[in-house]
Amino acid sequence: MLTSPTTVMCYLPLEIITAVLSRLPVKSLVRFQSVSKGWHTLINGQDFIKLHLHRSFKSNTDRTLIAQEQNAGIPFDFFSVSFHEDNRFGKHLEIYQPLHCSNTSTDILSCCNGLVCIYNQWGQVIAIWNPLIRKYRKLPREPIEKPLAFGYDSHTDDYKALRVVRFLNMGEERSLKLSYCWKKIEDQWPNKEWSIRSDSVFSNGALHWLVAVNGQSPENIVAFYLATEKFRVITTPLKAPTSCLTCLEVLEGQLCFIVIVDEMYNDVWLMKEYGEESSWTWIYKIEQGVVGSTFEYCKPLMCSKNNGKKIVMEECHMYRTYLIWYDIEKKTRKRVKIRKLPALFQTATCIGSLLLLDGDNVIDPTQKNNR
Amino acid sequence: MSNTSENPNPSSSSAKITLKTSDNELFEVEEAVAMKFCTVKQYFEDEKDNDVAARGSSTVIPLPNVHSAVLARLISYCKKLPQSNAVADNHEEEETKKKERKQYGTPGDLVDLISAANYLDFKEGLEFFNQALADHIQNKSVEYVRKFFGIKGDFEPHEEEKYREEYAWAFEGVDED
Numbered sequence: 327m328l329t330s331p332t333t334v335m336c337y338l339p340l341e342i343i344t345a346v347l348s349r350l351p352v353k354s355l356v357r358f359q360s361v362s363k364g365w366h367t368l369i370n371g372q373d374f375i376k377l378h379l380h381r382s383f384k385s386n387t388d389r390t391l392i393a394q395e396q397n398a399g400i401p402f403d404f405f406s407v408s409f410h411e412d413n414r415f416g417k418h419l420e421i422y423q424p425l426h427c428s429n430t431s432t433d434i435l436s437c438c439n440g441l442v443c444i445y446n447q448w449g450q451v452i453a454i455w456n457p458l459i460r461k462y463r464k465l466p467r468e469p470i471e472k473p474l475a476f477g478y479d480s481h482t483d484d485y486k487a488l489r490v491v492r493f494l495n496m497g498e499e500r501s502l503k504l505s506y507c508w509k510k511i512e513d514q515w516p517n518k519e520w521s522i523r524s525d526s527v528f529s530n531g532a533l534h535w536l537v538a539v540n541g542q543s544p545e546n547i548v549a550f551y552l553a554t555e556k557f558r559v560i561t562t563p564l565k566a567p568t569s570c571l572t573c574l575e576v577l578e579g580q581l582c583f584i585v586i587v588d589e590m591y592n593d594v595w596l597m598k599e600y601g602e603e604s605s606w607t608w609i610y611k612i613e614q615g616v617v618g619s620t621f622e623y624c625k626p627l628m629c630s631k632n633n634g635k636k637i638v639m640e641e642c643h644m645y646r647t648y649l650i651w652y653d654i655e656k657k658t659r660k661r662v663k664i665r666k667l668p669a670l671f672q673t674a675t676c677i678g679s680l681l682l683l684d685g686d687n688v689i690d691p692t693q694k695n696n697r
Numbered sequence: 698m699s700n701t702s703e704n705p706n707p708s709s710s711s712a713k714i715t716l717k718t719s720d721n722e723l724f725e726v727e728e729a730v731a732m733k734f735c736t737v738k739q740y741f742e743d744e745k746d747n748d749v750a751a752r753g754s755s756t757v758i759p760l761p762n763v764h765s766a767v768l769a770r771l772i773s774y775c776k777k778l779p780q781s782n783a784v785a786d787n788h789e790e791e792e793t794k795k796k797e798r799k800q801y802g803t804p805g806d807l808v809d810l811i812s813a814a815n816y817l818d819f820k821e822g823l824e825f826f827n828q829a830l831a832d833h834i835q836n837k838s839v840e841y842v843r844k845f846f847g848i849k850g851d852f853e854p855h856e857e858e859k860y861r862e863e864y865a866w867a868f869e870g871v872d873e874d
Contacts, residue, residue, distance in 0.1 A: 342811055342827070343846070349831035356867040360860045361839050362848050460866065687863060 388678025440679025461685035475526030479552035563606035722765035735818035
């Protein structure tokens with residue numbers, strides 16, 4: 327039941343209230359849940375959460391980089407950096423992550439829709455975490471290798487983690503977490519000779535991996551559709567020489583294929599229309615010299631708002647991680663200046679999302695509130 | 698009394714439409730502007746079908762739910778429309794946009810503008826003013842929001858207290874009311 331707007335100030339109908347609230351950052355919404363029972367119900371409703379997420383993507387609300395410090399100083403091995411509407415970055419904030427334990431660090435496995443899937447090897451625990459609203463949910467514990475992929479199925483409105491289990495001479499079996507249980511996928515892995523050669527990425531309702539026969543460089547991507555639980559093969563824009571490394575990323579929702587050539591340059595393609603192999607578009611090359619004298623990989627994270635001609639990247643150079651702006655037209659690079667960034671880190675890109683609002687609270691035992 | 702809206706281009710030969718507000722003011726506006734209001738457009742087209750408009754350009758469209766002060770603001774917003782919807786490219790532009798969203802009066806005026814835009818089915822205006830209202834309440838306290846929207850807090854005091862403890866971080870850094 328929703329509060330009826332009857333008083334002097336408020337003669338705005340519920341649909342307008344909903345439209346206004348959907349434009350707010352998550353912090354405001356978490357606070358405004360306590361305005362009334364009506365608002366609480368509204369903000370927690372699946373329809374509102376979806377509407378808000380849709381709006382967040384459209385306007386890039388609350389875009390935040392979540393980074394995990396490598397060789398971390400415990401307890402704060404994670405931090406967040408907000409990315410404002412005007413293409414500027416906010417302060418570096420230490421955040422407490424739910425799988426914190428004192429002797430091993432927790433890795434970011436993947437992220438989608440504002441949720442980050444993290445894994446702690448020591449406890450063999452996997453959790454899905456919404457760092458911006460400090461909520462999480464642990465997945466059922468299974469003493470098998472870490473899951474490889476995580477994504478969102480909009481048809482069933484469910485989050486699914488997928489792991490690939492290999493049995494000798496038996497091809498591969500796949501399991502899926504759906505409503506707290508693992509289940510075997512019926513569909514067959516497209517080619518028994520293909521093994522996974524990249525981290526998984528989530529885009530357009532499917533999980534993706536670069537795959538190749540041993541000893542060869544990948545020329546195919548296997549996609550797994552979470553709604554239909556079917557596999558599909560997508561070819562890469564080119565077959566890179568075997569001496570090159572290849573990577574798969576997602577940039578602004580689009581699949582992104584990267585070839586790393588002998589520590590000399592990265593060549594980057596985007597799949598402009600999902601599933602259309604003819605739509606692979608070369609977008610930029612980033613060369614040695616523009617970045618440090620030697621470099622391996624610049625992971626694209628986000629495009630500048632509006633024209634997208636500048637890209638924020640994570641650059642690894644001499645055991646240090648830097649965030650940089652790369653202008654793909656002028657081919658210039660500028661380091662993002664954020665104080666107190668750790669030396670080495672890996673990042674995930676989050677967006678304002680209320681998913682997991684009903685999850686468990688991440689309680690920071692040091693009671694140190696950063697916001 | 699006639700309230701001809703300021704036309705920056707008097708030589709423009711485009712057709713005019715007269716709108717009559719709740720306080721009986723008449724606004725003569727360019728057809729292109731009036732057609733942004735879907736409610737007016739619908740009315741205008743129905744009139745056309747009824748062959749009333751054909752008898753002369755003197756059709757007056759009544760807007761019994763819109764006050765003249767509000768309509769004047771909506772019309773002035775309409776005229777700026779193309780620039781307003783462009784996305785900001787840098788910090789300065791974003792600031793300009795925020796200022797622009799603030800210049801349409803007090804938060805209370807915003808509620809009037811939103812109601813009118815909603816009644817007139819003026820989509821761009823509604824989006825713009827909704828965003829302006831969201832900008833306004835974003836950093837406000839729960840108490841401010843209750844007062845602003847005229848909502849009575851219906852949680853038990855201990856429930857509310859518990860909530861504030863659980864989400865203490867979300868209650869930090871809130872603007873003074």
